Amino acid sequence: xxxxVRVLVRDAIMTRITGLASGAVVHKRRVxxxxxxxxxxxxxxxxESDSNESSDIHAPALVERMVExxxxxxxxxxxxxxxxxxxxxxxxxxxxxxxAVTAGGKQVFLIYGGCTFDFEDGxxxxxxxxxxxxxxxxxxxxxxxVLS
Amino acid sequence: MxxxxxxxxxxxxxxxxxxxxxVYDGATVAVLFDAAYLEQVDGMVGNTEPAATGMASxxxxxxxxxxxxxxxxxxxxxxxxxxxxxxxxxxxLEKT
Numbered sequence: 001x002x003x004x005v006r007v008l009v010r011d012a013i014m015t016r017i018t019g020l021a022s023g024a025v026v027h028k029r030r031v032x033x034x035x036x037x038x039x040x041x042x043x044x045x046x047x048e049s050d051s052n053e054s055s056d057i058h059a060p061a062l063v064e065r066m067v068e069x070x071x072x073x074x075x076x077x078x079x080x081x082x083x084x085x086x087x088x089x090x091x092x093x094x095x096x097x098x099x100a101v102t103a104g105g106k107q108v109f110l111i112y113g114g115c116t117f118d119f120e121d122g123x124x125x126x127x128x129x130x131x132x133x134x135x136x137x138x139x140x141x142x143x144x145x146v147l148s
Numbered sequence: 149m150x151x152x153x154x155x156x157x158x159x160x161x162x163x164x165x166x167x168x169x170x171v172y173d174g175a176t177v178a179v180l181f182d183a184a185y186l187e188q189v190d191g192m193v194g195n196t197e198p199a200a201t202g203m204a205s206x207x208x209x210x211x212x213x214x215x216x217x218x219x220x221x222x223x224x225x226x227x228x229x230x231x232x233x234x235x236x237x238x239x240x241l242e243k244t
Contacts, residue, residue: 033187033194040193074192078224078242121226122195123243126188 002104002145005137006047006067009108012101013069013133014045020092022085024073034074036124041075041089048132060141062148069110071131076124083119086129090115093131104147108135152235154203170200171217177206181218198223198241204230207237215244 002008010028018026024041027034034042047069054064073089075082100107113132120126138148158178159165167178179200186197200216200223211225216239223241230237 030192033191036188036193036195044192072192074189076193076195078244118189120188120193121197121240121242122186122188122193123183123198123223123241124195125242126193126195128189128192 004144005104005139005147006050006065008103008145008147009067009101009135009137010045010047010069012103012108013071013097013110016101017043017045017071017093017096020096022073022075022089022092024075024089036076036122036126040126041073041085043089043093044070044072044074046070060143063139063141063144065137065139067135067137068113069133069135071133073129073131074126075128076126078124082125082127083117086117086127090129090131097133104145106147108137108147110135152233154235157236158203168218170202172202172206172211173214177202179216179218198243200239200241201231201236202239204235204237207239211237211239216241 014026022041024043026043029046049068050065052063052065056062075085097110100109110133113134115129115131118128158167160167168181169176170179179202181200183196183198186195188195212228216223222244224244225239226242227240228237
């Protein structure tokens with residue numbers, strides 16, 4: 001059985017944003033922190049939520065899911081350069097995802113939902129730009145690994 | 149009358165104390181240095197939080213923005229926070 005449809009799309013997002021100009025390494029959700037001196041810049045890509053809004057009376061039902069993906073650009077720097085770095089990372093991701101990604105043989109469009117920033121001082125200033133993208137994905141209820 | 153002897157407080161490790169030698173404004177000065185582990189931005193980044201305590205008579209208000217080198221690493225002094233009676237200051241550091 002293939003991966004869940006929301007994972008197929010997540011992986012397509014990861015592929016699309018790998019190798020962008022920032023040189024950021026792309027990760028799934030991580031348990032342990034990225035090390036400021038050696039592992040940044042980086043992107044985290046994960047599914048934040050998945051909701052079904054279909055009202056299908058057929059069996060198996062057509063699941064109409066709105067999946068919310070978060071792409072977190074993480075970087076560290078000195079002085080005030082971190083702000084520019086994170087904005088550049090946000091720009092390259094938005095541009096990269098402006099066209100549909102291909103997942104499970106289907107074209108899936110991602111809708112940009114905005115972003116938030118967070119910064120914190122340390123030996124290097126670390127910051128994150130948390131970008132939200134939403135995708136409308138369809139699948140048959142009995143095959144959550146196949147996009148319809 | 150009580151008078152502070154800060155020289156004792158800032159005795160270098162090599163002489164049995166707790167202080168490190170640092171280079172500040174072209175001179176070698178004694179500071180108490182700490183670089184504890186720090187998790188930043190909701191635990192996404194692992195880093196350190198370097199800080200040094202020094203004599204307020206050496207690290208004047210104008211110290212903020214200047215560099216302090218400790219053990220071969222150069223830091224920029226980001227804050228100067230007087231401690232207790234003001235004879236010492238805690239400085240938050242950032243790598244240059």
